[in-house]
Amino acid sequence: MKAQDYPPAVLELIASLKRMPGVGSRGAERLALWFLQHGRNDACRLSAALTSAAQDISTCPECGFFTTAGERCTACDDPTRRADLFCVVEQPTDVLPIERCGTFRGLYHCLGGKISPLDGVMPEDLSVEKLLTRVRSAPGCEVILAVGSDVEGEATALYLAEQLAALNCTVTRIAQGMPAGAGLGHADPITLMRALEGRRGL
């Protein structure tokens, strides 16, 4: 006798949901059953949104933030932003917390990570050359290093400061006051605003 189980398509749905961050086995099963029993319209919308995001979303060729494939992001395309002020962050997800604090009117640069030899991440794995190119084309600019305050973040900031020292720019670092060992995504807007205002030269 064969034991009863969900049809293969449902098992595949559960397996796919289980691969999402923060979704365990029971959560995946509950979500899958909810889609089947009550949320078929939502399932179709979600499916379309996932397909669209997977196919159409890429990274901005200038700064590395998320954007529609083949286009620059909203910030890089905004002529009212200061083109002589760069805010360097580790990940694209660090951009919006800064943007939402409302005081920064310059451009962003996402490194794509931080230097961490133990994890196999070296400077050449990050978007450093592109940053240097952008800084060279904006003589006299300020580069704010808004990378994290953990060990890897500090090492990344020091490395960038060395690379930028020969160029015609001012290098600053956001002030401490960020929670130690945490990324920008965990900071509230006021902490971020103060950290930006209290940035210091290196």
Ligand SMILES: [Zn+2]
């Ligand atoms: Zn951009």
